[in-house]
């Protein structure tokens with residue numbers, strides 16, 4: 378039985394590299410000898426599509442509602458059907474990674490989670506069980522097999538599904554694009570997560586003993602500026618000017634907001650919590666998605682310099698995560 382570190386790569390802003398980072402950080406961690414489970418908890422199923430061939434994804438989705446379905450929906454279905462607890466499914470193996478495949482039906486589960494959250498404030502046991510079901514599923518899977526890390530991939534929104542994923546996480550990491558919209562999105566992000574933590578605390582305080590399973594204390598591990606253009610080895614002037622803004626706003630909009638609840642939830646002002654940076658990797662990302670491999674392992678590209686850059690970035694990120702989560 379293991380007690381893996383649970384991490385969400387989260388930004389409610391779309392297309393900022395959450396899925397790409399999740400997959401490649403997971404590959405880097407597994408190359409460092411860590412055992413990693415990636416959970417496709419976004420109804421878009423992009424993480425699943427990255428890692429599996431189209432026909433395999435279609436087959437999983439076509440059968441996920443059946444008795445022997447093998448997606449996250451198949452595992453959670455007994456909860457929504459009110460026929461029992463989560464069903465343990467066989468994880469899909471990709472090289473050294475374990476994948477809990479995603480499902481478009483997860484959006485149906487998300488509606489159900491919205492109602493359950495509201496009922497949690499009324500101390501309804503069934504609702505609390507539903508709210509905790511993804512967490513329970515991961516704990517059961519980790520009971521069967523040792524994992525060092527679990528990564529939740531999230532969709533681009535501030536909905537009920539992302540709320541339970543964040544609240545079940547030990548840490549979250551925020552990818553940011555070096556542009557105006559990403560810079561401005563940080564304020565919503567900080568306030569949203571603060572509200573979720575406070576609400577989880579309220580539910581926990583009024584819930585019957587042991588009924589609220591979500592830990593409700595995700596720590597801000599840091600941010601990752603990504604997909605910026607470089608000139609020579611350096612960020613372009615335009616990207617760098619946004620990076621400087623992001624640096625100062627991360628404290629104002631995220632860290633200081635969470636530290637109002639608990640100083641342990643985010644670093645103090647003197648620390649820049651940048652995990653590392655990932656530059657624009659051009660078409661390497663699409664090639665890697667097509668091959669279902671880490672960006673630095675794709676075969677159809679001969680851009681060895683860029684592959685090396687990608688590998689170095691992701692291995693630095695993985696090592697940072699190992700260090701930062703070790704205590």
Ligand SMILES: Nc1ncnc2c1ncn2[C@@H]1O[C@H](COP(=O)(O)OP(=O)(O)OP(=O)(O)O)[C@@H](O)[C@H]1O
Pocket residue numbers: 390391392393394395396397398419421423531532533603604655656657658659660662663
């Ligand atoms: N470092 C990068 N360099 C170049 N392209 C990238 C990089 N990271 C991601 N991309 C591309 O940007 C697009 C968005 O990336 P990705 O799907 O990982 O973002 P996301 O935040 O998960 O999106 P969503 O919010 O829809 O889930 C993809 O087409 C991906 O191929």
Ligand SMILES: [Mg+2]
Pocket residue numbers: 395396397419423424530531532
């Ligand atoms: Mg995504």
